[in-house]
Amino acid sequence: MFSRKKTVSSTNSSCKLQQAKEQIAQADAILIGVGSGLSTAASLTYDGERFERLFGDLGERYGITDMYSGGFYPFDTLEEYWAWWSRHVCYNRYDDSGVPLYRELLSLVAQKDYFVLTTNVDHCFQKAGFDKQRLFYTQGDYGLFQCSRPCRQETYDNEAVIRAMVQQQRDMRIPSSLIPTCPHCGAPMCVSLRVDDTFVEDEGWHAAARRYEDYVRRHRHHAIVYLELGVGANTPGIIKYNFWRQVLQNPKAQYICVNKGEAFVPQKIAARSIALNCDIRDLFASIPHTS
Incomplete structure (x- = not known):
């Protein structure tokens, strides 16, 4: 579906950063995809x-x-x-530790129709006060x-x-x-x-999956921002490729990818995308809060 050739935004483009902030501030609906990069930015480092x-x-x-x-x-x-x-x-x-940065994200989206899809397993979203009904932890x-x-x-x-x-x-x-x-x-x-095929998908997991699928269904033809934060290439099919596909299918959708050193977008959706090779915390600065 997507070409191997990628387009990468300028690392220090203040114009692109401001444009992303404006899209987030103005958005009514935001689907947030989060990988380990957000917890790393929150100082929950593993080394x-x-x-x-x-x-x-x-x-x-x-x-x-x-x-x-x-x-x-x-x-x-x-x-x-x-x-x-x-x-x-x-x-x-x-x-x-690490919760303050997640609370900063919550303050930006609390009054919006948001949903979070994440491969993280550290539960920082709930510790920060995100609505449990708007979270899908896919990996445990x-x-x-x-x-x-x-x-x-x-x-x-x-x-x-x-x-x-x-x-x-x-x-x-x-x-x-x-x-x-x-x-x-x-x-x-x-x-x-989720490390192998013994991972348990219990009723709570399936209920969250249904809520995510319902959110996607309800917004598949609406103006919506797909905000991807700190998602790497370990399991790209869960968030990254998934978001690309949804944005491609919905001409009203916008895609923002923030990942220092790994931000890129496919050419097919480049016109409606912003790739930011910057610290995630730079994106949060100066965005009007909705709390």
Whole structure:
């Protein structure tokens, strides 16, 4: 559908930045697609100083250099596995750092007909006060357990257990009594993330998917802004290619892509698109708030 050839906007185009701000301020309906770049802009980084501060001991013992790669480390025991994952979940799901930038985004769209489609799993949208009925987390939630088999399409809130694991771990191991197991089959639990075909799409997931599909259906012929923030190339079919297709099919739609170093648009929709190679925070500055 789209040519391999891409058009890239000027990195320092203040005119394009102002145009994007005006489109957002004037829009009645905004479909927001969000990837990990927004949380990175909010300082929820997975490497560098933050990793060393929160995971330095685990990194030194296992040779792990960042949080992302640590999620794939083959720990020998479940006690070690959950020492890692309890910290990972606690600091990225239950810590409030990073929330102010998400609140800044909310203040721009709170009075508009918005919906959020995201591959992020850190739940910053709900922590920032976004309406739960306007969110679709496609790839899971750090705050949920599921059966690792899985024997059922069910998920379970994990905050109390995760916090206990963090508080009670010693020598980078949790007490064996805290290892979570499925209440139905007894298999080990895992964090509910889409890493393979065992990911659980529970009723909450399907309800959110239906709300997203209904939002798209209602606006498919309307003037609407597709605002893409920090979406990379790991899973482009979920947001990026999806947005391109919808904008192509709706001549009244506008597309804004903000991703420092990775902002581009296909030529077929370039006339109705703005690609900004800038910090996401630059977009929020000076846009009239609707709160």
